[in-house]
Amino acid sequence: MRINYSTDLTSSLYGDSLTIRQEVFVKEQGVPFSQEIESEEGCTYFVIYDRVFPCGTARTFPLTSSTLKLQRFAVLKAYRKQSVGQRLIKAILKSATKNGYQELVLDAQTHAIGFYKKFGFEVISEEFLDAGILHRRMRCVLSALPSTSND
Numbered sequence: 001m002r003i004n005y006s007t008d009l010t011s012s013l014y015g016d017s018l019t020i021r022q023e024v025f026v027k028e029q030g031v032p033f034s035q036e037i038e039s040e041e042g043c044t045y046f047v048i049y050d051r052v053f054p055c056g057t058a059r060t061f062p063l064t065s066s067t068l069k070l071q072r073f074a075v076l077k078a079y080r081k082q083s084v085g086q087r088l089i090k091a092i093l094k095s096a097t098k099n100g101y102q103e104l105v106l107d108a109q110t111h112a113i114g115f116y117k118k119f120g121f122e123v124i125s126e127e128f129l130d131a132g133i134l135h136r137r138m139r140c141v142l143s144a145l146p147s148t149s150n151d
Contacts, residue, residue, distance in 0.1 A: 008041035024074035031131040055079040070106040
């Protein structure tokens, strides 16, 4: 598997990211397409490929010079429980650290909180609804991570 990233909204990688997001968020979870595809400019898009097939995606967006927001983290159903998400989150943590960010924040669907905790994220909010789905905000202080988490 390989992970590529791009900020180019005309790239095939961005198209691959949209395809995965539409499958996971729109078709599986019932999020309206118009709500899923918003605020696309200024993000870095990550896609993990199984050979040439895109199977997972996420995007990051700088909130401040020290804080990066992780959004739209999705893995296709056929690739779940196969370390695809683990590889993707590790690559994003490594990229954030390499680019000088001090923390990463995200709004996790409540069923995914345990996954993010494995990578150093902690819950920092009460539950809230986003697109009709319960979420909680989480934060990861990058300097607090063991170096092996960023490999």
